[in-house]
Amino acid sequence: MGEQAVSESMRRLAHDLQRIRKKRKRSLEDIHQETKIALELLQHFERTALYDHERYNPVYLRSFVRTYANAIGIEASPVLEALELAFEGRYRNQLAVQFLGEDPLPEPEPEAGAVAAEPPSEAATDRATARQPQAPLPLVAAPGGLERMERPASWKVWAGGVAVAIGIGLGLWYLLRPMPTPPPEHLPIDTAVASAPDTVISAEGASAQAPVLGDTITATVIAAFDKVDPIRIRVDRDLRRPYWIEQGDSMRFRFTERIILENQLDDIQLLLNGYPYPTDQRDAQGRIVITRAQLQAYLDSLARSPR
Structure with missing residues (x-):
């Protein structure tokens, strides 16, 4: 449509x-x-x-x-x-x-002339011409006897060139295409918590070595204590958007450099790459602002804390 x-x-x-x-x-x-x-x-x-x-x-x-x-x-x-x-x-x-209680509206009528025959295009004419039988080429003398002359293969060269050009264009598009911000994913709260790695770092016991963050960081927002309606979240340079999360549900966001959360922050739990992150660390405007550097420093500090 x-x-x-x-x-x-x-x-x-x-x-x-x-x-x-x-x-x-x-x-x-x-x-x-x-x-x-x-x-x-x-x-x-x-x-x-x-x-x-x-x-x-x-x-x-x-x-x-x-x-x-x-x-x-x-x-x-x-x-x-x-x-x-x-x-x-x-x-x-x-x-x-x-x-x-209204009556259903009738389906729209097809536009007049929508199925009318159109004059054949140049490409259709070329295809029709290509299907017409061609006269056999003359015979020529060869070492093994008489053989039929082969038709020129210029069309094969042209088709090969077009295929190579299309392949190069698709390759360049794939390499240079902008990567869209993926939409958030709704997850049940049990699934979100279960997806955390077995070696979760906590203040009580931490692994000896902090994990190294990858190119993309996953933030899971869980409406743990009440319905969130709405929480406002900004991912990297995207617009600040509201999200509604029912109590017991969660929503997943992926970011590369920064995520900002506002509104109803006392009603959520927050996981970053599966690791619990405190929701009481807020800026002067009452927001949770997490950058890649801050998250890495936080995980490093947990790894250095005594068991």
Whole structure:
């Protein structure tokens, strides 16, 4: 589906959710007080489903929609299904049918002339010509008798050159392509804790040698004491984004140089590459700021501490 179809589906989904909210007599102020989501962000969501907003990304939007659905008093699963349809540009009015009792909208008619025959392209003409039988080449004398002359193999040389050029281009793209920041992964709390290495360093007993950090560091945020709604996290140079984590769940982030955590820090536990990290070490703004150098120094200090 084209971008225009996706944008229209997103707007239709947002409009239907707004009408459902009003039917259930829930104001935006009520939603704001319950979820702590900014009013401006809620208003923008009900216009375009954040499709044109700087915070738009599928992972964040799924979490946002789940929280919004719970706040207006409807089940989250059909709303999430409708969101997936909107991502594909195929949302019609399924939520309005289910929650407002409206009739389903008809499927769009195919555009006139969409199946009309088009004049053959130059490439199609060339293929048709190539399928036509060619007259046999003349016979020539050879040491073993008469042999048929071979056709020139210039097309093989041309095809080989194109294949080599494509291979070189793909290789350069792979080497020079920008590496996107991977989306956070939701994990059950038991899985997150179990994934820690057997040689976890603690203040009570540390291994003799501190681990050396690799190119990528994994931070696991566990909502251990209460629901986190939301915690705000900035990974490296990415934007600061909010994340909602149910109590007992966790979310995993990967960074290379720095991670910053804000809001509800008393309700979380934090693992870095599987090693527990204290959440009471905060800067003047009340944030947890962890750099690669700070983490390595922290692990080194634990390794030097007496058993």
